[in-house]
Amino acid sequence: MQHSDPLHLTRTVLERVANTPDPRFRLLMTTLVTKLHEFIREVDLTPEEWMAAIEFLTATGQTCTDKRQEFILLSDTLGASMQVVMLAQARASASVPEGVAATPATEATVQGPYYWEGAPERELGSNIAEGVRGEPAYYHGRVTDTAGRPLAGVLLDIWSGDGEGVYDMQVAGQNEMLARARLRTDAQGRYAFWSIRPSYYPIPMDGPVGRMVQGFGQHPNRPGHIHFKVSAPGHVDITTHIFVANSPYIESDVVFGVRDSLIVEFQPHAPGRAPDGREMKAPFWTAEYDFRLAPARA
Numbered sequence: 001m002q003h004s005d006p007l008h009l010t011r012t013v014l015e016r017v018a019n020t021p022d023p024r025f026r027l028l029m030t031t032l033v034t035k036l037h038e039f040i041r042e043v044d045l046t047p048e049e050w051m052a053a054i055e056f057l058t059a060t061g062q063t064c065t066d067k068r069q070e071f072i073l074l075s076d077t078l079g080a081s082m083q084v085v086m087l088a089q090a091r092a093s094a095s096v097p098e099g100v101a102a103t104p105a106t107e108a109t110v111q112g113p114y115y116w117e118g119a120p121e122r123e124l125g126s127n128i129a130e131g132v133r134g135e136p137a138y139y140h141g142r143v144t145d146t147a148g149r150p151l152a153g154v155l156l157d158i159w160s161g162d163g164e165g166v167y168d169m170q171v172a173g174q175n176e177m178l179a180r181a182r183l184r185t186d187a188q189g190r191y192a193f194w195s196i197r198p199s200y201y202p203i204p205m206d207g208p209v210g211r212m213v214q215g216f217g218q219h220p221n222r223p224g225h226i227h228f229k230v231s232a233p234g235h236v237d238i239t240t241h242i243f244v245a246n247s248p249y250i251e252s253d254v255v256f257g258v259r260d261s262l263i264v265e266f267q268p269h270a271p272g273r274a275p276d277g278r279e280m281k282a283p284f285w286t287a288e289y290d291f292r293l294a295p296a297r298a
Contacts, residue, residue, distance in 0.1 A: 010037040056208050063207040067169040072113040073209045076255035081110045085239070092236045092296060105146055105294035108238045109257040112227065114167040119157060119180035125276055127194035128181035134163025134196025137266065137285040138274055139242075142189045143230060146294050150189025154293070157182050157229035158193070165201020165224075192276060197266055197285045198224040200248045203255070213254065220254055223247035228291070235293035242289050264289050 013033050020026035039045070063070040075081045089108045122128055127136075143154040159180040161167045168178040185191050202220040204210060213220055224244035231237040243250060243258055245265045250258060266285045274280050 059208040069113040079256045082256045106291045107259045111239045122181040129179040129195040132162045137197040140192040141290045143291045152187045154185040154232040160198045160226040165199045221249040223250040
């Protein structure tokens with residue numbers, strides 16, 4: 001079939017997509033084709049530029065391994081991950097019953113490319129970063145619902161890099177999980193553990209996403225943070241971070257993941273007795289943060 005103009009081509013493609021049986025898939029593809037064709041026309045895309053884009057996506061896929069997810073990094077650095085996270089959290093949260101005082105649920109943020117499923121279960125108060133370089137930090141707080149009621153048995157899946165921002169997955173030959181654990185809150189919804197005070201770090205810059213970020217003229221850094229997945233039956237699971245207040249790049253996270261409500265002041269302490277009674281021979285930090293989970297929609 002001959003197409004007399006670009007708009008006629010777009011209409012022809014959309015007519016074929018219109019036969020898609022699944023309504024959600026039909027909506028997704030109709031919108032994708034419409035916006036993609038609009039983009040191509042708006043920027044007057046050349047064949048050379050389109051081939052460069054195809055080669056970029058091909059290289060992104062070829063860079064992925066079982067411990068490196070370049071497509072997640074691409075999604076993160078374009079702000080797409082945060083868009084999806086924000087919409088998903090709003091969609092999943094049920095409205096609070098009338099007459100019940102409530103505070104907003106803890107805000108979610110990006111998962112990032114370094115999540116490793118199956119972290120070991122540890123007791124509350126454990127040091128989850130034994131043998132990991134970095135300044136020791138004691139984390140504690142509570143998990144409640146949005147009405148302030150403590151939630152017992154909540155699962156916290158926790159991970160971070162070391163004191164220089166290097167994750168276990170990035171170290172060649174490192175097959176043992178480091179600075180990762182799963183903990184459960186006690187009957188009063190409390191959690192506590194030792195780890196390290198996280199440092200800012202650059203995302204991997206040796207692949208296609210790194211070249212794209214360099215092309216933006218953007219720095220490659222994330223501010224210091226520690227990751228949490230927090231989940232409990234009947235509530236909306238969240239994937240989030242605690243960010244170190246005043247960390248370098250806190251105002252310009254390369255993956256757009258910082259939310260003001262997640263920034264925490266880490267308090268410095270001289271050697272001595274820690275809040276859990278442990279005698280610390282070196283200086284350490286404490287960080288207190290309370291997580292709030294929203295009720296899930298029925």
